[in-house]
Amino acid sequence: xxxxxxxxxxxxxxxxxxxxxxxxxxxxxxxxxxxxxxxxxxxxxxxxxxxxxxxxxxxxxxxxxxxxxxxxxxxxxxxxxxxxxxxxxxxxxxxxxxxxxxxxxxxxxxxxxxxxxxxxxxxxxxxxxxxxxxxxxxxxxxxxxxxxxxxxxxxxxxxxxxxxxxxxxxxxxxxxxxxxxxxxxxxxxxxxxxxxxxxxxxxxxxxxxxxxxxxxxxxxxxxxxxxxxxxxxxxxxxxxxxxxxxxxxxxxxxxxxxxxxxxxxxxxxxxxxxxxxxxxxxxxxxxxxxxxxxxxxxxxxxxxxxxxxxxxxxxxxx
Numbered sequence: 123x124x125x126x127x128x129x130x131x132x133x134x135x136x137x138x139x140x141x142x143x144x145x146x147x148x149x150x151x152x153x154x155x156x157x158x159x160x161x162x163x164x165x166x167x168x169x170x171x172x173x174x175x176x177x178x179x180x181x182x183x184x185x186x187x188x189x190x191x192x193x194x195x196x197x198x199x200x201x202x203x204x205x206x207x208x209x210x211x212x213x214x215x216x217x218x219x220x221x222x223x224x225x226x227x228x229x230x231x232x233x234x235x236x237x238x239x240x241x242x243x244x245x246x247x248x249x250x251x252x253x254x255x256x257x258x259x260x261x262x263x264x265x266x267x268x269x270x271x272x273x274x275x276x277x278x279x280x281x282x283x284x285x286x287x288x289x290x291x292x293x294x295x296x297x298x299x300x301x302x303x304x305x306x307x308x309x310x311x312x313x314x315x316x317x318x319x320x321x322x323x324x325x326x327x328x329x330x331x332x333x334x335x336x337x338x339x340x341x342x343x344x345x346x347x348x349x350x351x352x353x354x355x356x357x358x359x360x361x362x363x364x365x366x367x368x369x370x371x372x373x374x375x376x377x378x379x380x381x382x383x384x385x386x387x388x389x390x391x392x393x394x395x396x397x398x399x400x401x402x403x404x405x406x407x408x409x410x411x412x413x414x415x416x417x418x419x420x421x422x423x424x425x426x427x428x429x430x431x432x433x434x435x436x437x438x439x440x
Contacts, residue, residue, distance in 0.1 A: 128311075128315055128316065128317065128329070128333040128334060129332070129333045129415070130315060131198065131239070131311070131312055131333075132149070132198035132200075134240075134329075134332070134333050135182050135183075135184045135196065135198065136182050138332055138333065139159075139182070139184065140165045142164075143330070144198045144332050145162045145323055146164055146328040147325045147328050147329045147332055147333075148184075148186065148196070148325070149161065149162055149324070149325060149326075150323065150325015150326065150328065150329070151238070151308050151309075152194060152196075152325035153324045153325070154163060154236070154305045154308055154323050154324055154325070155237065155290060156307060157307075157419075159190075160188055161188060161189035161190075162186045162187070162188060162189075163187045163188060163189055164186070165184065165185070166184050166185040166186060166187055166193070167168075167185070180196070181284055182198045183195060183196065183197040183198075183213075184196045184197075185217070187440060190233075191232065191236070192232065192233040192234070192235060193217055193221060193231075193232050193233070193234045194234075194235045194236075194237060195214070195234065195235070195236050195237065196237045196239070197210075197213075197236070197237070197238050197239065198239045198241075199238065199239070199240050199241065199242070200241045201241065201242065202242040202243070203242075206238075206240075206244055207244075207245075210236050210238060210289060213236065213363040214234045214236050214287045214289075216257070217232075217234050218231055218232060218234055218287075221266065227305075229276055229277070231285075233284075233285060233286075233287070233288075234287045234288075235287065235288045235289075236287060236288070236289045236290065237288070237290045237292070238290060238291050238292065239291070239292045239294060239312055240291060240292060240293050240294060241294050241295060241414075242295070242414075243293065243296070243412070244296065244375075247292075249291065249293075249296070249358075250293045250294070250296035250297045250298075250309070251291070251292050251293075251305070251309075252289075252290070252291040252293075253287065253288065253290055253291075254289035254290075254291075255283040255286070255288060255289075256282070256283055256286035256287070257282065257283050258282060258336055267282060268280055268281065268282065269281070269282060290328075292309060292312070294309065294312050294313050295313075297309050297310070297313055299313065299314070299357075301318075301321070304321075304322060304323035304324070305323070307322070307323040307326060308323055308325075308326065309322040311329070317329060317330050321373050330357060343418065353429050382414060398425065404424040404425055404426055405424075405426070405430075405434065408424045408430075408431055408434055409434055410425055411423065411424075412435055412438060417431045417432055417435065
């Protein structure tokens, strides 16, 4: 395995991969995901194009136009959002309206592909890569509606799904670290920040060279280190909730103990109250850590049993 330190993909999207000289990296990743050759014409204006010295957002997006005149939105997201499904729908819809002229007929609506690299759990499912398409099925015959011959000439396809937006969700934390194919090699890099020497996926060879930290200028290296510090800060904030939760649990336990002590005895009530408060406090902390730590680590950090943590994960909303 290569031991060279590589910058994270989100930081590369923000700083390095907007250069035409580095399009090969994005083309490689998109080619492995979409299972076709991708040529990027240009990087289009998007939210993360705008630099902000105060920016500590854990979301980075990149919008590109391909040689097939499709628009691909690539987004890396760290923070959990319950309404993320609606947000990607809004982003795609906004992109469609931004790239059509008022006088154009509707058949000139651009195909938009939304690629989402997620470092939090979204929805409920066993896989780590999901694809969303739009299809129309008959309610009586269960047949799939297709384009007619004239429409096929216009759209250069027979499938209606090919002219509607596509959505890809890559759930990084769900990946089991085993690269079974070339797409998995990319996902391994997203999760581990490493590219093994035996990896053959398109674009990874270029990524090894472009994303090598040692090849950054001194200024870029300082900026990257600041970015990493920000991520560490966010992680520390999550870990800090454990101590706060335990303290709150003790306080709540004392309050409950006093109330129960009036009836059954102050000593027994205080002990029982502390237990209840500690459990509730630890449970609150465990819920906050579900999206950034695995069950075993959460169990060790909070003192909850592994079964209790698994039950919380099973029952959590989202």
